[in-house]
Amino acid sequence: MRRRACRPGRDCRKVSIGIPNRSASASIRGAQEFSNLIAKASILMTVPYKPCPTLRQALVEAEESLVAGPHPARARRDAETLLLLALRRAAPETNRAWLIAHADERLAPGMEAIFSAFMARRKAGEPVQYIAGETEFYGLSFHVNRDVLIPRPETELLVEAAIDRTRKLRSSRAAQPPRIVDVGTGSGAIAVALAHALPFAEIAAIDLSTAALAVAEANARRNGVAGRIRFFAGDLLAPVAGERFDLVVSNPPYVAERDRATLDAEVRNFEPGQALFAGEDGLGVYRRLLPAVFHALAAGGALLLEIGHGQQQALAELLALQGFAAIEFLPDLQGIARVALARRPESQPGKLPRA
Numbered sequence: 404m405r406r407r408a409c410r411p412g413r414d415c416r417k418v419s420i421g422i423p424n425r426s427a428s429a430s431i432r433g434a435q436e437f438s439n440l441i442a443k444a445s446i447l448m449t450v451p452y453k454p455c456p457t458l459r460q461a462l463v464e465a466e467e468s469l470v471a472g473p474h475p476a477r478a479r480r481d482a483e484t485l486l487l488l489a490l491r492r493a494a495p496e497t498n499r500a501w502l503i504a505h506a507d508e509r510l511a512p513g514m515e516a517i518f519s520a521f522m523a524r525r526k527a528g529e530p531v532q533y534i535a536g537e538t539e540f541y542g543l544s545f546h547v548n549r550d551v552l553i554p555r556p557e558t559e560l561l562v563e564a565a566i567d568r569t570r571k572l573r574s575s576r577a578a579q580p581p582r583i584v585d586v587g588t589g590s591g592a593i594a595v596a597l598a599h600a601l602p603f604a605e606i607a608a609i610d611l612s613t614a615a616l617a618v619a620e621a622n623a624r625r626n627g628v629a630g631r632i633r634f635f636a637g638d639l640l641a642p643v644a645g646e647r648f649d650l651v652v653s654n655p656p657y658v659a660e661r662d663r664a665t666l667d668a669e670v671r672n673f674e675p676g677q678a679l680f681a682g683e684d685g686l687g688v689y690r691r692l693l694p695a696v697f698h699a700l701a702a703g704g705a706l707l708l709e710i711g712h713g714q715q716q717a718l719a720e721l722l723a724l725q726g727f728a729a730i731e732f733l734p735d736l737q738g739i740a741r742v743a744l745a746r747r748p749e750s751q752p753g754k755l756p757r758a
């Protein structure tokens with residue numbers, strides 16, 4: 404028998420229905436006898452309402468349903484994150500330890516409905532971070548929605564390298580604050596993390612998407628650095644034309660159009676295409692960005708660029724062609740070159756951007 408979903412005030416209730424048996428119904432003479440028979444009926448059918456699950460049961464069921472999806476390895480963690488998210492609607496301080504300690508308590512009916520809605524979105528492939536509306540990056544909390552790329556852990560490598568460079572610059576040139584610009588700021592992850600770690604730096608952040616910029620500005624407020632970052636809408640470095648920077652940082656779109664079909668459906672269907680794709684070979688934005696960066700950098704200034712898997716050789720060539728020096732690559736934890744570092748030489752005049 405299909406059990407009915409638990410409902411506020413009705414969960415765990417049993418309803419009894421009297422049904423007369425065949426031989427008894429033969430002796431029915433009138434309405435009075437019939438109601439007497441019902442009262443004495445011997446066959447009782449019980450229609451149970453489904454009791455609300457315990458937190459443990461809810462987790463196990465949710466995990467099982469996600470294991471069948473495209474990311475079975477993350478099923479448990481995702482289920483737990485979404486359950487905590489639902490519980491926090493009522494008690495914001497709820498955490499994993501509380502969940503473990505109260506695993507045998509029943510989920511309140513209202514909470515079960517919220518959890519089910521989150522699970523339905525997850526089963527449709529939506530990333531947990533969009534469902535939660537937030538994520539963590541470089542130890543800070545960021546609001547995210549479908550207007551922005553979800554910041555990735557590998558981008559923290561770029562942030563770390565940028566902090567390191569800026570601190571060195573600061574110690575060699577204390578009088579002038581280091582000037583940094585983040586091109587393609589998206590959620591503001593890089594710019595906000597840098598502003599947070601480098602209170603002495605002047606930071607600008609640019610994005611083509613005004614919707615993304617609204618998220619970035621909200622994240623600057625969320626992390627207490629709103630007054631420290633200048634935000635601009637526009638193409639690459641055009642909004643700050645004429646300014647000179649000590650550091651240009653960027654995690655631009657770098658996925659090849661030809662790889663669109665093989666991209667994880669979660670990424671392809673939910674994250675903004677403008678944040679992902681860069682022409683047929685994935686190098687389209689780099690080709691336009693490098694000349695612009697060269698001209699925006701002060702002599703001796705540095706570029707830190709996130710690159711895609713397998714793009715090291717192409718980037719080394721593009722950077723050298725543009726006149727950058729001291730080109731090096733930093734590997735991520737898997738040993739894959741993830742960040743390109745290059746310097747505008749002190750004396751060499753910048754080459755003109757190619758048409």
Ligand SMILES: C[S@@+](CC[C@H](N)C(=O)[O-])C[C@H]1O[C@@H](n2cnc3c(N)ncnc32)[C@H](O)[C@@H]1O
Binds near residue numbers: 588611612679
């Ligand atoms: C890969 S996302 C990076 C977002 C964020 N910096 C991060 O690391 O999580 C690239 C961002 O570049 C922006 N973008 C794409 N083309 C651009 C352009 N021509 N000028 C400025 N921003 C651009 C996109 O809107 C997107 O927000």
